[in-house]
Amino acid sequence: MKSARYLFGAVRAKSMEYYTWLLFIGIYLATGLFVPTLFIPATFLNVLVQGTTVGLLSIGMAFVMLVGEIDLSVVAVASFAPMAGILAWEIGLPVPAAILLTLLVGVGVGLFNGLLITKLRIPSLVQTCAMWWMLAGIVLVATRGMAKAGLPNSWMQLGRVFIGPIPLLVFFFIIVVSAAVIFARRTVTGRRLYLVGGNSEACSAMGIPVDRIRIIAFMTSGLFSALAGYALSARMGFVSARFAVEWLMPAIAAPVIAGLSLTGGRGNLINVVAGAYLVQLIVIVVRAGGVSGYSYEFVQGLLVFIAILVDTVRRRVTGL
Amino acid sequence: MRCNFCEDYQDRGPNMKKAGPILQVTGLSKNFGTLRALSNISFELAGGKILGLVGDNGAGRSTLLRILSGGLQPSGGQIYLEGKATRFKSPADAMKKGIAITYQFSQLVDIAKVWENFFMGRELTKRIGPLAFLDVQKMKHLAAGAIAKYGHTFDVEREARELSGGQRRLLAISRAIQANPKIFLMDEPTHGLSKRVINEIFDLLRKTKEASDTSIIITAQWYEQVCDFVDEVIVLRRGEVVGHFDAESADGGQVFKLAMGLTP
Ligand SMILES: Nc1ncnc2c1ncn2[C@@H]1O[C@H](COP(=O)(O)OP(=O)(O)OP(=O)(O)O)[C@@H](O)[C@H]1O
Numbered sequence: 001m002k003s004a005r006y007l008f009g010a011v012r013a014k015s016m017e018y019y020t021w022l023l024f025i026g027i028y029l030a031t032g033l034f035v036p037t038l039f040i041p042a043t044f045l046n047v048l049v050q051g052t053t054v055g056l057l058s059i060g061m062a063f064v065m066l067v068g069e070i071d072l073s074v075v076a077v078a079s080f081a082p083m084a085g086i087l088a089w090e091i092g093l094p095v096p097a098a099i100l101l102t103l104l105v106g107v108g109v110g111l112f113n114g115l116l117i118t119k120l121r122i123p124s125l126v127q128t129c130a131m132w133w134m135l136a137g138i139v140l141v142a143t144r145g146m147a148k149a150g151l152p153n154s155w156m157q158l159g160r161v162f163i164g165p166i167p168l169l170v171f172f173f174i175i176v177v178s179a180a181v182i183f184a185r186r187t188v189t190g191r192r193l194y195l196v197g198g199n200s201e202a203c204s205a206m207g208i209p210v211d212r213i214r215i216i217a218f219m220t221s222g223l224f225s226a227l228a229g230y231a232l233s234a235r236m237g238f239v240s241a242r243f244a245v246e247w248l249m250p251a252i253a254a255p256v257i258a259g260l261s262l263t264g265g266r267g268n269l270i271n272v273v274a275g276a277y278l279v280q281l282i283v284i285v286v287r288a289g290g291v292s293g294y295s296y297e298f299v300q301g302l303l304v305f306i307a308i309l310v311d312t313v314r315r316r317v318t319g320l
Numbered sequence: 321m322r323c324n325f326c327e328d329y330q331d332r333g334p335n336m337k338k339a340g341p342i343l344q345v346t347g348l349s350k351n352f353g354t355l356r357a358l359s360n361i362s363f364e365l366a367g368g369k370i371l372g373l374v375g376d377n378g379a380g381r382s383t384l385l386r387i388l389s390g391g392l393q394p395s396g397g398q399i400y401l402e403g404k405a406t407r408f409k410s411p412a413d414a415m416k417k418g419i420a421i422t423y424q425f426s427q428l429v430d431i432a433k434v435w436e437n438f439f440m441g442r443e444l445t446k447r448i449g450p451l452a453f454l455d456v457q458k459m460k461h462l463a464a465g466a467i468a469k470y471g472h473t474f475d476v477e478r479e480a481r482e483l484s485g486g487q488r489r490l491l492a493i494s495r496a497i498q499a500n501p502k503i504f505l506m507d508e509p510t511h512g513l514s515k516r517v518i519n520e521i522f523d524l525l526r527k528t529k530e531a532s533d534t535s536i537i538i539t540a541q542w543y544e545q546v547c548d549f550v551d552e553v554i555v556l557r558r559g560e561v562v563g564h565f566d567a568e569s570a571d572g573g574q575v576f577k578l579a580m581g582l583t584p
C-alpha cells in the first residue's frame with residue numbers, strides 16, 4: 001500500500017517536472033479538434049521544423065536566464081552572424097568555413113556582451129539592447145535593407161535535405177539541444193550556471209569564477225542565436241536584417257512558460273523546448289485560424305500571456 | 321575562568337614537523353574609506369595550532385578572516401604562508417593555497433540542493449573519453465557521509481533553504497573540513513549551534529587536526545565559547561590587538577575586560 005503511494009508520488013513528481021511537455025501535448029491535441037490539419041503528419045513535421053528557430057533562440061536565452069540575466073540581442077545575432085558568414089563566402093571562403101565563421105561570430109558577440117556586462121557592470125538589459133540595435137543596423141547597411149538571397153546550395157542543405165520522411169533540420173535540432181541539456185545538467189560549468197543564478201555572492205566566496213560563468217552563458221546564447229540564424233537562412237534561402245525579429249518575444253516567453261525563473265538559478269532546459277513548441281503552436285494555430293493581419297500580433301501575445309499566467313498559477317498552487 | 325582541557329594537544333613538541341609558523345601576519349591594516357577596521361595586526365600561527373580571535377562587535381575579526389581568505393585586500397602589511405610572502409588575490413586563489421573558511425553568515429545557494437552546496441567550487445567529475453561529467457552519485461554519497469559524522473543526518477537532496485540555521489552552519493563547516501585545508505578559518509561557528517553539535521564539531525576538528533596537521537583560526541564573541549578548544553587567543557578591540565595569551569595563561573574575565581576596553 002505504502003509503496004503504491006510512493007510510486008504514485010514519484011510519477012506525479014516526475015510528470016510535474018515535465019509539466020510543460022504535458023501542456024504542449026494537451027494543447028496540441030485540444031486545438032487539433034478545431035484545426036484537424038494538425039493531425040496530418042505533414043503538418044506535424046511542419047510544426048517540428050518551424051519550431052526549431054524559436055527553439056534554438058529560447059535555449060540560448062535560457063542559458064542567460066539561468067544566471068539571472070537577459071539577452072535581447074539574440075534575434076540580431078541570428079541575422080548578423082549568418083550574414084557575416086555569407087559575405088565571407090562571397091569573397092571566397094569555402095562554405096564549411098563560412099558556417100564555422102557564422103557560429104564564431106555568434107560566440108564572439110556573446111563574449112563581447114559578457115565582458116561588458118561583467119567587467120564594466122553594464123546591466124545586461126541595456127548592453128544587449130544596444131547590441132541588438134547596433135547589429136541590426138550593420139546588417140541593414142550591408143544589405144541596403146534588402147534580403148540577401150542566392151545562398152550556396154551546400155549552405156542550404158540543412159534546410160532542404162530529408163532523412164526518410166523527416167527533415168535533416170529536426171535531427172540537427174535534437175542533437176544540438178541534447179548537447180545543451182547535457183552541458184547544463186552534467187558538466188561542472190553547466191551546474192555552476194545554476195549556482196551563480198541562485199546566489200552569486202556565495203559562489204565567489206566558495207571560489208567559483210562568477211564572471212567567467214556569466215560570460216560563458218552569454219557566449220552560449222550567442223552560439224545558439226547563430227545556430228538559429230544559420231538554420232533559418234538554410235530553410236528560407238535568404239538572410240535579411242529583420243528575418244528573425246518576430247521571434248524575440250517568443251524566445252523570452254518560452255523559457256518563462258517552461259518555468260525558468262527570471263531571477264536565475266532554476267529551470268529545466270528540456271521544458272524550454274516544450275515552451276518553444278507551445279509558442280510556435282500558438283503562432284501556427286492563430287495563422288491557420290484565419291485571424292486577420294491586424295489582430296494577429298495581438299492574439300498571439302494574448303495567448304502567450306495566458307500561457308504564462310496559467311504557469312504562474314500552477315507554480316503558486318503546487319509550490320514547484 | 322580558566323580552561324585546562326587542552327593538554328593533549330598542547331604537548332605535541334616531538335611531533336612538530338615544520339620549524340617555522342605556517343602563517344605569519346605582520347603590520348596588517350585595512351581601511352574602509354576613512355574607517356580603520358584593522359591596524360597593525362601581527363601574529364604567528366604554528367602548524368597544527370588553534371588560535372582564537374575574540375572581540376566585541378565591529379572589532380575586526382570578520383575583516384581579518386576575509387583578508388586571510390582572499391575576499392578582501394589589505395591596505396597595508398604582509399602575509400607569509402609557510403615563510404613565503406603571499407597575497408590572496410581571490411577566494412579561489414586562497415582555496416588553491418590551502419585556506420578554507422566558514423563565514424559568519426553561511427554562504428549557501430538557497431535554491432540548490434544540500435549536496436550541490438557541499439561540493440560547490442570543487443565538484444567531483446568522472447571522465448568519459450575526453451569529456452568530464454559531474455559524478456553526482458559520488459557527491460551525494462560523500463556529502464551524506466560527511467554530514468552524518470556529526471550525528472546529525474539530513475537528506476542531501478533537500479534544498480538548502482529548507483534547512484534550519486544550525487543545519488546550514490553544519491553544512492558550511494563540514495564542506496570546509498572536507499576540502500582538507502592547511503589553514504581553516506571559522507568565523508563564529510558556534511553561533512546558533514547547540515552545545516552537543518558544537519562539541520561534535522570540535523571533536524571532529526581535533527581528529528582532523530591530528531591526522532593532517534591543520535591549523536585553525538576561530539573567532540568568537542566571548543572567550544568561554546572556545547576556551548576548551550584553542551591553544552592561544554588574541555583579543556581584538558577596534559581593529560587592534562590588545563591581548564595575546566596562551567590557553568594556560570588566558571583568563572576569561574581579563575579577556576572580556578580587554579575586549580570591552582575596561583582595563584587601563
Ligand atoms: N565592506 C565594508 N565596508 C565598510 N566598512 C566595513 C565593511 N566590512 C566591515 N566594515 C567595518 O569594519 C569594522 C570591523 O567589522 P568586522 O565585520 O570585521 O567586525 P567583527 O569583529 O566581525 O564584528 P561582529 O561581531 O559584528 O561580526 C566595523 O566597524 C565595520 O563597520
Ligand SMILES: [Mg+2]
Pocket residue numbers: 381382383424507
Ligand atoms: Mg564578524
